Amino acid sequence: MFRTFVIRAVQFRKRRLGLAFAALAVSATLATALFSVYSDIERKMRVQFRGFGANIVIAPAGGGQTVPLAAVALAERQGAVAAPFIYTVGRVKSEPVVVAGTDFRRAGPLTNYWRVEGARTAAPGECLVGSSVAAHFRLKLGQKLELDGAPCTIRGIVSSGGAEDAQVILPFDAAAQLAGLPEGNKAAASLVQVRADGERLASVQAALAKQLPSADVRLLHAVAETEASVVLKLRSTLFLLTALIMAITTLCVSTNCSALVLERSKEIGILKAIGAAERKIAALFLSESLILGVASAAVGYGVGLLVAWWIGRQIFPESVAAGVGVNYGVFLPVAGVTLAMAAAATLAAAARIWRIKPAVILRGE
């Protein structure tokens, strides 16, 4: 009997309930989408900051000129990206030029900002040259560079706006040989650049400093702090906006649900007149609201995740490859808040049921 009542109530007022449903579902969609974007934004933004390259530099301390090459392995054990760099002065046609050496495979993620014409890596016997070097010696891709002690074929021309523009960049071992640095156990580099995840930056730095007492493990404050402040500010902006939208959404749910009760005073009067108990009537309204709430939360969840996924795909295409980029866990808070507000608003409005006098209401006053 009770079920028939509820089902009929929904069937008879399809249009009105449809609109209430639409309003609730739209709110749930927005809340889900924003919540999902918010919960993942920190990870996605930090990925963007990887492009800035190293945030820790291991440099020689005190009177030293080099750092042990073992620092690279130590940093990698901490889960960081690390690459050794070596700097020396070489000669091309008896003119001095800065020669840099690096492990191209490891340095790749740290040098994304290099604008390279040609290849980004060089095998033994090959090299990259900076744009100023290329302009100065009139060099082209594929040409042979007459570097004293390490002649090489030019595979790429680098422009970065930084020191690289005036360097010849060789594979690490070739540059180490040219610089006359020891090999094997005592291998060393001029400096080691490290990129650690922003969240673990301080602990990685502390661990490296402890393991490398003879080196100076420095945090690049400008990169680290800008990353932290921008990520934090974006996160708090999204948090406040999400909270705001959730607040307005719950208000919207509650006005909708109380309207559903208030506009049916006449029906309540009739039900009371034919002897229905107040609690039964309240239960009737409550189940109607809950059905609406569940349905709209479910639909809003689905559509909201789609919206979040679409936003993620538009803005962060590279992170979508790593996962769908949406947070399935937002269903509980969104559905929970929607249902709780629907129930609370309906019950608050249902308090009227007890006060309604059938005779007065049905007379039309």
Next chain:
Amino acid sequence: MFFRFVSQSIRRSPRRKAMTVAAVAMGTAVATAMLGVMLDIGDRVNRELRSLGANLMVTPKAQSLPVEIGGISYRPVSSQEYIPEDQVPKIKSTFWQLNITGFAPSLKAAASLGGRNVPVEGVWFRRRFRGADGSMLEAGLRTVNGEWKVDGRWIDDRARNDQNNGAVEARLEAMLGGAVAGRLGVKPGDTLQLFGQPFTVAGIISTGGEEEDRIFTRLEVLQRLTNRPNQVDAVQVGALTKPEDEFARKDPAKMTPKEYDRWYCTPYISSIAHQIEEVLPMAVARPIWRVADNEGKVLGKIRGLMMLITLAALASAGLTVWSVMATTVLERREEIAIMQATGAGNGLVAALFSTEVALEGAAGGLLGSWVGLLLAAWVGRAVFQTSLEIPAILGPIVVGAAVLASVAGAAQPLRRALLLQPAVALRGGE
């Protein structure tokens, strides 16, 4: 008569009307707050990103290749290649001068300290000068790298003392990078022998970068000691730029005049560099891609993200207003039927209801945009500690949109109700 109808209708059920207006206001508030934040967040983040340091480097047009490792030059400096110091302020007279947040000229030298060469830079720390339009402007290291951590104090460019037979000379002060200071074991307040002169250590700078191995002193002091008056070797420039897009990567030399104008009048890093080269013909300005490129990427992501979120919020706000208005008309089908039964024409009923709906939409829109602007300002203050710059036109636009969405929402159910026979409607059927 018409107005009495409308005002009566509003007065008769104030509670229901208030609810409708409140619902419209909520939707509008969401839309306004999101729009307000979105419109200004790019600028705010751009300013945050300036703490990364310079994104443009200006150096003299050189015939020779710099041979420099860690700030030490391995080739005798040629005094032929320099930028005249008195020309440097011209950077602030370019087209995009307001986007240039700071610049710092520097002169490089090396000093022998503790048995090794240490790079010394003569710089402006913070200097005020009068710009081309007569306004006071600021430049120097602190305008480009204001976030550097300093133990001790910054050198004051204005501090002078009387020496050398009464001639007014700049005070001999130096700031040391953390690594240099650690090696030499000096603290702020100590005295250091540089170029055979006693320098007071004003402060110790720790950045983690190559500045750790530098010594900074005032430009005119180093110019005098190295005998290079009015010369600087490089100028760092910090500029607020627009992220590079496809258009910005085109070669300006191959653009049509119209494209060139558009490129010139957009604050791309490349066009700002071009304009600096125009006022300093003896120099080349190069973007520091490590900063410039990534800055643009991060900014682009944040702008795009906020735009899509705002779009989603606008769509849902519009839908909410639309559904609320549709509901109010739906509820009053009986009223419409009675009006029709008593002889009101469809046009009159439609006009009555549209006016009412538009009024409700405007009231809700006004209230909502006011609340939304407050909320946006609150978000701005809470996150960025400054109020956001929200264009004044936003309010009227949002109110207009709220009215439009309201009327659009009411239109379809109203048409349906008008087409229905009054008898059928009054019986409560479809």
